[in-house]
Amino acid sequence: MKIVVDMMGADLGVLPIIEGVSKALANKAFEPILVGDAKKAKAFISKDLASKVEVIDCPDFIRMEEQATEALKRKEASIFVGMDILKNGADALVSAGHSGATMGLATLKLGRIKGVSRPALCTLMPSVGKRASLCLDVGANTDCKAEYLLDFAILGYEYAKSVLGYGNPTVGVLANGEEDSKGDSLTKEAFKLIHDYPLFANNPSIFKGNVEGNDIFINSVDVVVCDGFVGNIVLKTTEGVASAIGSIFKTTIKEHFSAKIGAFLLKEAFGTLKQKTDYAEYGGAPLLGVNKAVIISHGKSNARAIECAIYQAIRAKESGVAEKMAQAFSHKNAGVQSPPVS
C-alpha cells in the first residue's frame, strides 16, 4: 500500500513527520512516499529508514498565511505534487500542512464521489462513552445548504460503520436543543431531509434527531452533523476548555502539593485524561466524500499524531471506504428524494 506523506507546512517542521512515518513502519507494512524538501529531510532519515521510503524532492509549500486557492496553481508545491501521486496510483495521503490547500486540491484532483455535494472534514471527539462520536463537517464548508448536511450524515454513517467498525451507528444533528422543533433555519431543513432520506427513513433507529453540544462527549449519537463553521467553533471550544481546565488544575496542584508529589499526581492523574483527550491519539481528520483516502492532520502534529494518521489512512484504504461511500451514494443518485444542488 502506497501512502503519500506531505512533509511540509507543519508547525513543528519535518522531524516529527519523519519520526511518525518511522514509528508506523515498525507496526504496519506500507510504502511511504515522502514529498517535500529532500535536503532538510535527509538529516533525519536514518540509513535503515532510507531503504524503506521514497523521497520526492519539492521544497516549495503553501504557507499557513497563504490563501487556499493559491494551492490550485502552485504546481511545485509539495501538496500539489503529492496529490498528483495519489491521483496517479497511490492509495492514501496524509498532510499536516495548510488544510485548506489540501482540501481544495483533493476535491479538484481526486474529484467528489458521485452524488456528494461537498466533501466534509470529519473528526473523532473525546468521549466518556464506549465509543468516540465523530463530528462533521469541522471546517471544510463554511456556508452550508441543508443538502450538504444530508450528505454529511450519509458520509459520517458510512465512515462509522465501515472504517471505525461501529455496529449500528446512530446519527444526530447538532442544534440548540434536543426537541424536534429546535434548530436554526439550516438545521431545521436538514433535519427534514435526513429524516425523509430512505436510508434513515427505512431504518428509524439510526437517526436520533437533534442533539446538543454536551451530547458529543457522552456519545449520545455516533455521528454529529453540523456545518463547517459551527464544527470548527465546537472543535476550538473543546480544545480551549480542555486546555483551560488543565492549566487551572496544574496551578492548583502546585499550590497544594510539594513539587515531587505534584509531579507524580500530574503524571498519574493526567495520564488517562491526556490519552482520552489528546488529538494525537485520534490521528487526523479524514476528508470524506472524495474518491481516495485523504487524512488531514493537525498543524501542531507530533510524531505520534502522524503515526496515528497513517494507521487511519491504512484502515480507510483497507476498509474500502471510498468504494462503500460510492455505493451508498449510488442509492441517492438513483432516487429523487432530494433537490439537485446548485
Added chain:
Amino acid sequence: MKIVVDMMGADLGVLPIIEGVSKALANKAFEPILVGDAKKAKAFISKDLASKVEVIDCPDFIRMEEQATEALKRKEASIFVGMDILKNGADALVSAGHSGATMGLATLKLGRIKGVSRPALCTLMPSVGKRASLCLDVGANTDCKAEYLLDFAILGYEYAKSVLGYGNPTVGVLANGEEDSKGDSLTKEAFKLIHDYPLFANNPSIFKGNVEGNDIFINSVDVVVCDGFVGNIVLKTTEGVASAIGSIFKTTIKEHFSAKIGAFLLKEAFGTLKQKTDYAEYGGAPLLGVNKAVIISHGKSNARAIECAIYQAIRAKESGVAEKMAQAFSHKNAGVQSPPVS
C-alpha cells in the same frame, strides 16, 4: 430595591430558590417579591424570612416542555405575574424557569431599548485570564441578521464596562479563524458593521476582529459576539467538555489512589476548578437590551446560583445599565450608519 424572584419551573423546585433569597438577604439589603405557589413556599419560609419577603400566590407556571409563546397568554403563570410587577415598579427580576417564556415576556412587557433590534442573553464564561469573557447571544435569537450582531457588540461592551466594571473592554466576533477574511456570510457582514460603527471605528482598540472558540477561555477579548444558535452550542459544548474531563479524572483518581487520598485529592484539586467553572458562581445570564434588569438563571440552579443571580440583579440596577445602554443606543439612533431592521 425591589427584586422579583420567580419561584416556579426550576428543575430542583422551590427550596433552592428560597434558600438563595435568604442567603442574599444576609449580605445585601433588598426587598424580595416571591411569585409562585405560596402553599409550597410556606413550608420553606422561616418566620424571620417571612417578615422580609412578600409572597404573591400564583401556582401556575410554564413547564419546560411548553412553547415559549404559551407564556404570552397565560396571565396566571408566575412569570407573567412577575413580569407585570417588574414593569409596574420593581427594579429587577430573577427566574430559573422556562427561559424562552421569560425572554418573550420581558421583550413584550418591558420593551426593547430604543434602537436595539433584538435583546440578547449574555453569559460569563470560565477563564484562565484575569477576567472572564462574556459571550452573547447564547440562546435568545436562533436565526440572526448581521445588524443583531452589531447590537450584541454594543450591548456586551456596555455591560462589561458599566456592570462588570472592566476597564477598556475589548470585543471580538466568534468565527472559524482569527484572520479578517474568516467567518460565515453572517459574521463577515457583522464584522464590517461592527468595524464601521462609530463607537468602534473611533476607538480602534476596542474591536479586535475575529476570535476562535479557544479564545473564550483565555480572555483574548472581553466580549465574544455570536448568534444565539452558535452561542448555545458553545455553552453546551463547554459544559460537556468540563463534565467529561471531571468524570475521566474522577475515575482515574479512584483507580490510582486509595479512597481516602482520592477523596482528599478531589476536594483539594477540584476546589479551585469547581469555583472557576461552576456556573453557580456566575449567577445567571442577563437579558440585555430590554428596559429593566432581567436575570435568567440555569434551570438546575442551586441556592448559591440564585444568590449570585440576585447580586447580579442588584449590580445591574445599581450601575444603571439599562439607562447607560439607552444612552449608547441613542447615538446609534441619531446616526444612519446601519440599515433599518426589517
